[in-house]
Amino acid sequence: MTQAESRTYVTTTTNRWAVAFLNDAATVGYDAKIESLKLLLEQKPPSKSKINTQLQKNHDINKRQANSIIAYVEGAVKSAIECRSNHIKLLQGKLKHTTEVIEKLEKKINAHSKYLQAVEQVNRGKKKKVSKSLKPKYPDACPMRCAHHLTLYQFAKVKLHQKKRYAHKLRQKIAQIKTSPVHVNLGNKYTVDGNLDGFSQIKVNIQSQPKGRTEAILVDVVTDLTELALEHKRPIIVEKLDFTDKRKRLRELNARARRMLSNFAYSKFLQLLLARCFKLGIQVIEVNPAYSSWIGLIKFMSTYGMNSATAAAFVLARRGMFLSERLPARTAYQGMEPKKHTWSHWQSVAKRAKGSSRHSFYQPRLTVYSRLRSVRNGGSWDEPSSAAVNPFGELREVGENPTGSR
Known part of the structure; x- marks a missing residue:
């Protein structure tokens, strides 16, 4: 049977x-x-x-x-x-x-x-x-x-x-x-694909503040964050940061870096956030912040009209949903090995774009249509345009003919 x-x-x-x-x-x-x-x-x-x-x-x-x-x-x-x-x-x-x-x-x-x-x-x-x-x-x-x-x-x-x-x-x-x-992952509440729903910033100034005042400011920030998480029913994504080694070398750093590290109360902020989220039942997910700033600059800053810090935060939010960030087509270059981790590719792009101003990432992107329009208006393929001098690591160089003819 x-x-x-x-x-x-x-x-x-x-x-x-x-x-x-x-x-x-x-x-x-x-x-x-x-x-x-x-x-x-x-x-x-x-x-x-x-x-x-x-x-x-x-x-x-x-x-x-x-x-x-x-x-x-x-x-x-x-x-x-x-x-x-x-x-x-x-x-x-x-x-x-x-x-x-x-x-x-x-x-x-x-x-x-x-x-x-x-x-x-x-x-x-x-x-x-x-x-x-x-x-x-x-x-x-x-x-x-x-x-x-x-x-x-x-x-x-x-x-x-x-x-x-x-x-x-x-x-x-x-x-x-x-x-x-023990860290228990209960998964994501919603089956979303990582698109942007909205963004804003909470301004914080704790520079040269006394200890009690700094803690009070951080408590207010944590309260605002948890209220947003409860209102939108979302978890909170934070980045794993460790400044132990940098604080050991504090004397060798310049004045600006010393001031920034001394005023940056990240451990206290994380302690307050974890305590309040545990009390309210809000999930906190810690992620690796590797290359989040470069990914935000190149992929999302000009697309959504964000500043660089907000774009990096958007990358962290997507990483908390286990979404990977591949290189966009406009940053593709020869010699990439597909078997390598995507962060190795971002490392190569970050080296090429290092030293570029953040404002330059807002420039319009180079397209074949814009190059053809330049030729129709009496220009030539060798004329540089503002879109051709962006720090994205383009595969096409200025003066290259995408059609193969002049």
Whole structure:
């Protein structure tokens, strides 16, 4: 007897009442998930019956719906704990392998160092000959295709130093993961594609302010942000910043950089924001700010009429939705490797555009139509235009004929 085959089909409904109902249900369910997550992490051990009662009361849902939400959040918490455990095991495996490589390199380098010391003593006449137990571990030569002009022994010492640095970073990362709280990702509330809905700025001036005044200003800013998040029912995206190394080198920086770092109370702002968002049930997502300023300048600043800071914030918001930023077609250049990460491509573009003024990114972009219009008006292909001198890293150079004829 053959087993019956079942299939599931997914389609998009055109009934606006059904769409409105599903959107409202998704909003209520997401808010209930956040509250359930908060209660599960706060209560030790968590009481499911109390959480169920509180969810029914606060979100106007029935017992079965509350149970399903609690079960979903419990699964997300267990998944986050297991993922963190697997991540720690992976890092510990890398650390173990790196430690073994360091031990082998140290043993080999120390043996070669003793051999070199013995040879030096023989050359000085302190010893008659080198002991048979001492043998060279590295030939006195440079590796093939060597750009740094180091011998194999010197290159091994450099490699040992880099391995020790890598091992130190792994230990720091493992300790940070073990001490940090569990991060549970409940996904995005809305299935949006990252388009701009609106933008504004909150002006803040904490320069040369006393400690109490600075904290009061930051509290007002955090209150405004959380009110916007509650009004629009959106999470808050922040960038991961660490100024520890820069503050250590504060004396060597110029006066402007010292003043900026001294007045920038980022850690206090993040502390206040996380505390208030946890109290109100607002999701806070931390993202890597790598190349966000350049991406905002090149892709979004002139498109939406933003300033550079707002464009960078828009990039961070899209990154918090797990959206990737590829290079636009106008910045394409030959030699790009598709297998590389997109940030490596942005790094190449940032090097080419470095030193350009931010205002120049508002200039009109070069198109074939504008070049043809110049020729029709009596110009030539060799005439430069204002659109041709932008810092976007264009593939076409000034005077290049896109049609192949003159």
